[in-house]
Amino acid sequence: xxxxxxxxxxxxxxxFAVGGGLATIPFLTDIGQRTHWFxxxxxxxxxxxxxxxxxxxxxNMATYVGFQTAGIPGSVIATVGLITPSVIVVLIVAAVLxxxxxxPTVEAVFYGLRPASTGLIASAxxxxxxxxxxxxxxxxxxxxxxxxxDVKWKCVLLAAVVYFFTHWKKTKSLHxxxxxxxxxxxxxxxxx
Amino acid sequence: MNLYLxxxxxxxxxxxxxFGGGYAMLxxxxxxxxxxxxxxxxxxxxxxxxxGQCTPGVIAVNTATFVGTRLCGPLGGIVxxxxxxxxxxxxxxxxxAFLKNFADLPVVIHAFAGIRACVCVLIWNAVxxxxxxxxxxxxxxxxxxxxxxxxxxxxVSPAIIVLIAGVTxxxxxxxxxxxVTK
Numbered sequence: 001x002x003x004x005x006x007x008x009x010x011x012x013x014x015x016f017a018v019g020g021g022l023a024t025i026p027f028l029t030d031i032g033q034r035t036h037w038f039x040x041x042x043x044x045x046x047x048x049x050x051x052x053x054x055x056x057x058x059x060n061m062a063t064y065v066g067f068q069t070a071g072i073p074g075s076v077i078a079t080v081g082l083i084t085p086s087v088i089v090v091l092i093v094a095a096v097l098x099x100x101x102x103x104p105t106v107e108a109v110f111y112g113l114r115p116a117s118t119g120l121i122a123s124a125x126x127x128x129x130x131x132x133x134x135x136x137x138x139x140x141x142x143x144x145x146x147x148x149x150d151v152k153w154k155c156v157l158l159a160a161v162v163y164f165f166t167h168w169k170k171t172k173s174l175h176x177x178x179x180x181x182x183x184x185x186x187x188x189x190x191x192x
Numbered sequence: 193m194n195l196y197l198x199x200x201x202x203x204x205x206x207x208x209x210x211f212g213g214g215y216a217m218l219x220x221x222x223x224x225x226x227x228x229x230x231x232x233x234x235x236x237x238x239x240x241x242x243x244g245q246c247t248p249g250v251i252a253v254n255t256a257t258f259v260g261t262r263l264c265g266p267l268g269g270i271v272x273x274x275x276x277x278x279x280x281x282x283x284x285x286x287x288x289a290f291l292k293n294f295a296d297l298p299v300v301i302h303a304f305a306g307i308r309a310c311v312c313v314l315i316w317n318a319v320x321x322x323x324x325x326x327x328x329x330x331x332x333x334x335x336x337x338x339x340x341x342x343x344x345x346x347x348v349s350p351a352i353i354v355l356i357a358g359v360t361x362x363x364x365x366x367x368x369x370x371x372v373t374k
Contacts, residue, residue: 048295055280086249112361114326119339125315132308187306
């Protein structure tokens with residue numbers, strides 16, 4: 001019974017959370033409050049774990065909540081529930097798109113969508129910069145807004161090194177995951 | 193190798209290599225799907241991300257479904273999607289079962305500080321690559337910069353930005369055509 005409920009709760013989150021993994025957080029808060037499957041503190045833990053493990057965050061959170069609630073079947077069911085709506089919607093959109101791929105109107109829309117999509121990806125990259133390299137802390141003191149910038153120099157240096165090697169002729173064809181793995185090792189070695 | 197199996201394994205690999213959400217998957221996708229297997233072009237990936245912004249669900253999942261469907265129909269879409277979530281299910285279940293305080297372990301914290309620094313660079317490189325096929329003239333440059341500012345500084349919802357950008361693309365293209373025929 002709880003499995004069916006899990007499926008539909010996550011189906012709903014998957015259906016209404018537009019714009020990626022972080023958009024599922026408010027839905028999870030809501031699920032926690034209504035069902036008492038987990039508290040807000042548990043949720044904070046789940047977000048931390050989802051961020052510290054490979055895989056899309058939304059999927060990680062669904063799996064985590066599902067497991068905490070109903071064991072291994074729960075983790076599978078919650079994840080399947082989360083992805084079902086987007087699979088259905090994308091299958092429909094893909095079919096429509098294939099038909100109208102060369103339609104001038106569709107072309108014109110994509111002409112505008114592509115730079116926006118690239119801009120959003122750049123913005124996501126910027127948010128990673130803000131939590132890992134420069135940690136800006138805005139404070140309101142009296143009438144003036146103060147910015148306290150906490151620059152993580154060791155991380156900036158690591159990023160610079162990675163940038164250099166991903167552009168250097170001899171090493172630029174290495175798989176991105178090699179850089180991720182090496183950076184993890186450097187992170188542990190230097191205690192970043 | 194069977195194409196479905198290849199789809200499943202490739203996207204499972206993308207799932208394992210992704211740290212920190214759908215956007216972090218982009219560099220991996222460029223490598224696995226565009227460069228190694230030629231299942232899609234950089235341009236198509238940008239399209240999928242744009243559509244993923246305004247369709248419900250996790251962006252990584254949407255992109256997997258798209259590429260899979262393009263390649264071998266709806267079944268391919270489902271197989272690719274199962275591939276991308278499979279590693280998460282295994283890894284998270286193991287962590288949830290055995291490591292109660294996983295996210296607080298010092299080794300995990302330090303490793304992720306390193307990984308995040310690296311992910312910044314990988315996303316930057318991916319954006320530079322994508323800009324070649326998406327930012328080609330003045331209007332698209334303006335759209336790119338505006339999107340970045342609206343999203344990074346004011347936190348405007350991506351879905352709204354994508355809708356406005358689509359309409360802008362339509363208007364600009366028609367204006368251009370108008371000026372050519374005059």
